[in-house]
Amino acid sequence: MKRPNAEPPYLYLPIILSILLAPPAFSECYYPNGTIETNPAYQQCPDFNGTRMCCATNRSNPFGGADTNGWTANKCLPNGLCLDGFTTINTHGEKVQVQQYWRDTCTSQNWDDGGCLKACAGSVC
Incomplete structure (x- = not known):
């Protein structure tokens, strides 16, 4: 038995590809004074026990990369902090890892709505 007016499966390919290749949804990230961060490097971290923090996880220089290549990607920590790690050369000419x-x-x-970490107000902890 033939199906009436059945569309060939390849006609659905553009729709399927647009869904699969769509950029991930992300939340906007704000500083404590309410200013929005417009740099796309800043992305929402996973929800760890109700935290709603963002870190610069979307940088091209990977975590642990050389500081000569620019800022490195952060890692989101369960306590709401961001961890930045990079490789540099110290004053003795030795290659060292810094976190x-x-x-x-x-x-x-x-930030008073909850979920925003208020520790480390001077940025570096």
Whole structure:
């Protein structure tokens, strides 16, 4: 039995590809004063126990990369902090790994709404 007016499956390919290749949805990230961060490097971290923090996870220089290649990608930590790691040359000419903890931005424009980490107000922890 023949199906009436059945569309060939290849006609659905553009629709399927547009869904699969669509950029991921992300939340906007805000500083404690309510200013929005417009740099696309800043992305929402996974929700760890109700935190709604953002870190610069979308940088081309990977976590642990050389500081001569620019800022490195952060890692989101379960406590809401961002971890930045990079490789540099110290004053003795030795290659060393450096890690710094940060509190960056939050998905809530009003940091008093909850879920925004208020520790490390001076940025570096």
